[in-house]
Amino acid sequence: MAISIAIDNVTRTFGTVKALEGVGLKIEAGEFFTLLGSSGSGKSTLLKLIGGFDRPTTGRVLFDEQDVTDMPANRRPSNTVFQDLALFPHMSVGDNVAYGLKVKGIAASERNKRVDSTLALVDLAGFAERNVNLLSGGQRQRVALARALVMEPGILLLDEPLTGLDERLRQQMRDEFGRLHQRTGSTFVLVTHNQDEALSLSDRMAIMHKGTIEQVGRPADFFANPANDFVARFVGMERILKPERLERSGGDTVAVIAGERLVLPGARDVGEMGLLAVRPDRISLVNGHAAPGSSLAATVAGRQFRGRFFDFHLELGDGQKLDAEIAVEFASAWPEPGNPVRLEFAGGALVPVPPSRTAANRDT
Numbered sequence: 001m002a003i004s005i006a007i008d009n010v011t012r013t014f015g016t017v018k019a020l021e022g023v024g025l026k027i028e029a030g031e032f033f034t035l036l037g038s039s040g041s042g043k044s045t046l047l048k049l050i051g052g053f054d055r056p057t058t059g060r061v062l063f064d065e066q067d068v069t070d071m072p073a074n075r076r077p078s079n080t081v082f083q084d085l086a087l088f089p090h091m092s093v094g095d096n097v098a099y100g101l102k103v104k105g106i107a108a109s110e111r112n113k114r115v116d117s118t119l120a121l122v123d124l125a126g127f128a129e130r131n132v133n134l135l136s137g138g139q140r141q142r143v144a145l146a147r148a149l150v151m152e153p154g155i156l157l158l159d160e161p162l163t164g165l166d167e168r169l170r171q172q173m174r175d176e177f178g179r180l181h182q183r184t185g186s187t188f189v190l191v192t193h194n195q196d197e198a199l200s201l202s203d204r205m206a207i208m209h210k211g212t213i214e215q216v217g218r219p220a221d222f223f224a225n226p227a228n229d230f231v232a233r234f235v236g237m238e239r240i241l242k243p244e245r246l247e248r249s250g251g252d253t254v255a256v257i258a259g260e261r262l263v264l265p266g267a268r269d270v271g272e273m274g275l276l277a278v279r280p281d282r283i284s285l286v287n288g289h290a291a292p293g294s295s296l297a298a299t300v301a302g303r304q305f306r307g308r309f310f311d312f313h314l315e316l317g318d319g320q321k322l323d324a325e326i327a328v329e330f331a332s333a334w335p336e337p338g339n340p341v342r343l344e345f346a347g348g349a350l351v352p353v354p355p356s357r358t359a360a361n362r363d364t
């Protein structure tokens with residue numbers, strides 16, 4: 001049975017280090033939820049608090065609205081798959097998977113049944129007698145998953161479980177997580193620094209940074225409406241432009257850059273301090289006439305051939321730098337470094353974002 005999780009204003013300090021600061025979060029029962037962030041952002045600390053392996057300095061953790069802050073890990077209805085897997089090396093696959101059930105006092109016949117069905121669930125039917133030391137990395141991953149799943153946890157916690165696997169296995173195990181989530185119906189919480197993993201698996205995710213949550217939402221929300229420039233960069237919109245000003249005009253936003261006006265139809269109002277996150281694949285270079293209100297003058301600073309597209313490095317009239325990915329097949333004559341060009345921005349090429357308070361205040 002799936003269980004909901006609430007993190008209520010949690011702070012965790014280690015000496016002078018604030019690993020988590022005022023974190024609030026709700027994870028619905030049965031969701032596949034991902035904590036995404038770079039190294040040191042506090043993801044593992046938060047997962048440990050959910051699993052009961054650590055306690056917050058202040059704040060509470062609730063499962064199905066019950067306070068579990070002081071409940072030890074072994075009494076919680078959650079199981080964790082750690083990054084290092086922590087398999088018992090001297091035990092067979094079957095004994096590894098059966099261990100938790102044995103500790104709980106489940107009778108041998110019931111135990112064997114559950115171990116067999118869980119091994120089948122992770123595609124390891126018939127592996128019970130094998131020595132865990134002789135398994136491949138992917139198989140060891142599956143044993144670790146089976147060991148957690150056999151307990152039928154309402155919450156499964158996964159701490160960077162794909163680290164150390166090669167790309168093919170990562171893909172395979174990623175698909176497996178999706179499948180297991182559907183089959184078990186449990187609440188899954190995944191910790192990762194891998195954006196692709198987070199985007200492909202999550203119902204919703206949180207982007208963490210320096211012990212705080214920058215944004216929570218469905219994967220598509222982060223592209224359509226990044227909460228700030230930090231989030232925009234994190235999901236791949238690495239160039240951020242600083243307009244002279246942003247104005248509202250009807251239902252649209254108008255950005256003024258180097259004296260030229262760009263109309264961003266329907267773009268949201270992010271206030272005076274707004275920045276513009278750029279989608280490099282939605283910019284084209286125009287010869288001759290460009291539509292007013294959707295183009296800017298620039299100079300080619302350099303270019304690199306990338307196979308299917310050219311990566312153009314451009315400089316705007318006010319000196320700001322910008323990259324644009326221009327599909328090779330659409331090229332007629334390629335502008336050379338030093339050439340003046342006009343940049344045409346397709347719908348959604350520029351997304352207004354406010355600056356991140358966390359990044360601004362704490363990056364220094």
Ligand SMILES: Nc1ncnc2c1ncn2[C@@H]1O[C@H](COP(=O)(O)OP(=O)(O)OP(=O)(O)O)[C@@H](O)[C@H]1O
Binds near residue numbers: 014018039043044046
């Ligand atoms: N037991 C501890 N003692 C002291 N500092 C700690 C401890 N655990 C975590 N920290 C610090 O808290 C911060 C957050 O660490 P955490 O492991 O949660 O980050 P993370 O996002 O999971 O990073 P990674 O991806 O590298 O595991 C870091 O600055 C870390 O050094």
